[in-house]
Amino acid sequence: MQSVAESLDRLGTLAKTPTVDRLARAFAAAGYELSLVGGPVRDALLGRDVHDLDFTTDARPDDILGVVRPIADAVWDIGRAFGTIGARFGDDTVEITTYRSDSYDGATRKPEVQFGDTLDGDLLRRDFTVNALALRVPEVRLVDPSGGVEDLLAxxxxxxxxxxxxxxxxxxxxxxxxxxxxxxxxxxxxxxxxxxxxxxxxxxxxxxxxxxxxxxxxxxxxxxxxxxxxxxxxxxxxxxxPEVPALRLEVDEHHHHKDVYQHSLTVLDQAIGYEKERHPGTPPDLVLRIAALLHDIGKPATRRFEPGGAVSFYHHDVVGAKLAKKRLTALRFDKATIDSVARLIELHLRFFGYSDAHWTDSAVRRYVRDAGGELERLHMLTRADVTTRNRRKADRLGFAYDDLEQRIAELKAQEELDAVRPDLDGEQVMRLLGLKPGREVGQALAFLLELRLDEGPLGEEEATRRLLAWWESR
CATH class of the missing domain: 1.10.110.30 (Hydrophobic Seed Protein)
Known part of the structure; x- marks a missing residue:
């Protein structure tokens, strides 16, 4: 936290910003109290950037509308039943809420909305002391009934x-x-x-x-x-x-394996590091972070104790992808996020075959094809999944992935690998083979795609010759 003097200066600066000052004067002129509350006050005291402007007031919702409508660029009252009025002033979006003194029935988290009469009463019903802070405006007075500043300092x-x-x-x-x-x-x-x-x-x-x-x-x-x-x-x-705490697998003296829970947290840390390194200044990549945290959740269900003290987790990638899809669906994540996370988890082990044996161009093409739009995230997740303390092993895996990315870049340059498609399209296949749309057209296109992956671009003439020969052989 900044020094006290710096913090007070930040609060004074915040109170004088055009939107805050305009609202403060308008509410004071109408005879109502107004305070910035919660996050913006906390962040100003911490020296963090202030993004949201949340206010509280003794004015009731209709009175708030009466003050705000004449001076705002836009107003909405979708939260009116809860005492909240939204407004826009230029680039600033604000929310202004009547003091609350809600009560809860204990069966749900939905309160019985009750308006309050005092700022202190409103603050004391908030979630944490560091958010139970208010800045009275226009007089610029900090209100802290629960010791929030002390907790900020601590x-x-x-x-x-x-x-x-x-x-x-x-x-x-x-x-x-x-x-x-x-x-x-x-x-x-x-x-x-x-x-x-x-x-x-x-x-x-x-x-x-x-x-x-x-x-x-x-x-x-x-x-x-x-x-x-x-x-x-x-x-x-x-x-x-629950899949995350389940990663805390017991390790006995006879069967040794990595602490999967701590490993997953380390992979999350390292994935974020790669994200920041490759895409500095961009918003956090939620898909990558979820995939990093959940990439090994298939291990508890697939753990097997092998002779000699070894432990195996065969197919934990496939099992983990299914578990992730089920959990994220239950949490109501959108389909695109669910599909991307599941795909990354399903593919996160694929690279380790490359580190053991040199891949053909065909194998590299398949890796890119299967990753699709998740290739960049798969690069970061796979690198983050190397948490061994064995420096030689870590270096070997790192060099192998450097080599794979270099080969992908070279093949992309040669073949436009991002859009790997058969050399002929469905219309051409139907015309050449005298087919109507149906299963056989799909089989023919699958045959041509395998040729494309195995051998690279063939060109229309050679692809036609090979297609006709394949069709004749059937």
Whole structure:
């Protein structure tokens, strides 16, 4: 955290930005309180960039609309029943919410919406002390009823009320604790961790979509590992992503294998490193990160103890791809994400055959074809999957993958490998063989594609000759 003077300067600067200043003056003129609240205040104090502008006020929703409509570029009231009005001022999108003092029935995480009358009361019902901060405007006064600044200085995550009450009100806050541990690099205090462990089963009342959204934000953090570890250690992962804690396979003195859970976390770390190295400044690659975390989830189901103390995990790539697809579907991820993650997991072992025996051009073409649009991610995942401490082995695998990528680049230049297709299309096949659309046309195209993969481009004349000869041989 910055020095106190620097932090106060940041708050003063934030309060004077055009959008904040305009809203502050308008609400004051109408006789209402207005405060920036939560994330923007926390981030300003930490010296982080402020992106969202969230406000709270004693004005009721209709009164908020009355103040905002004349001065905003656009206004929407989709959250009006919950006291929230959205508005746009130039490039800034803001949300303004009436003070809340909600109550919960304990059966769901949906509160009975009740508007409050005080800023302190609103802040004390929030998730964590570091988010229970407000900046009163236009007077620029920091309001901190629960010691949030002290927790910021200590880099600590805890709740304004007792964690049992807070998590009982909204169990999703337990996942948020893990997310903030990842995003902020803070440590969750012991009492809060104990409450998470005791109440982990309560996450079951939260919708899959909300769990997915929190998990997504966690994995997109700059360093998601502490958050993942907290999910596992608290028992939350047993309910939302059970395949990850299942990776903690027992290792006995007779059968030795790598700690699959720690290996997977290391692969996640290394995949993020490759992502940042190859695509600096781009948004986090959620597909790559999920695939890295889940790439070995097929191992518990496929573990076999072999004679001599060896352990095998045959076909864990295929089994893992199926398990990942099932879990991500349950979490309501979109089909494109599910398919991409499953494909990466299914293919993540393919390269290791290359490191053992030199591939033909045909094998390289098939590798590219099977990876399709996931080739770049597969490069990063495969490299990240090398976590051996044996430097000679690591170097050998690294050099082998360098060689494979070089060969792919050369073949691409020669053959436009990104779009490997038969030398003849379906219309040409039907015309040459006198066929109508159907299974036989597909078989002919599959034959031509195999030729293309095995031998490279043949040209239309040679492809026609080979097709006719194949057809005649049938």
């Amino acid at each position: 880099r600590r995550i805890t709740t304004p009320s007792s964690p049992e009450v807070s998590f009982g009100d909204d169990p999703l806050r337990m996942m948020r604790a893990a997310r903030f541990a990842a995003q902020l690099g803070f440590v969750v205090d012991e009492e809060t961790r104990e409450a998470m462990a005791d109440m982990a089963g309560r996450i079951g009342i939260v919708s899959a979509e909300r769990v997915r959204d929190e998990l997504t934000k966690l994995l997109q953090a700059d360093d998601p590992r502490p958050g993942v570890e907290l999910l596992v250690d608290s028992g939350l992962a047993d309910h939302v992503l």
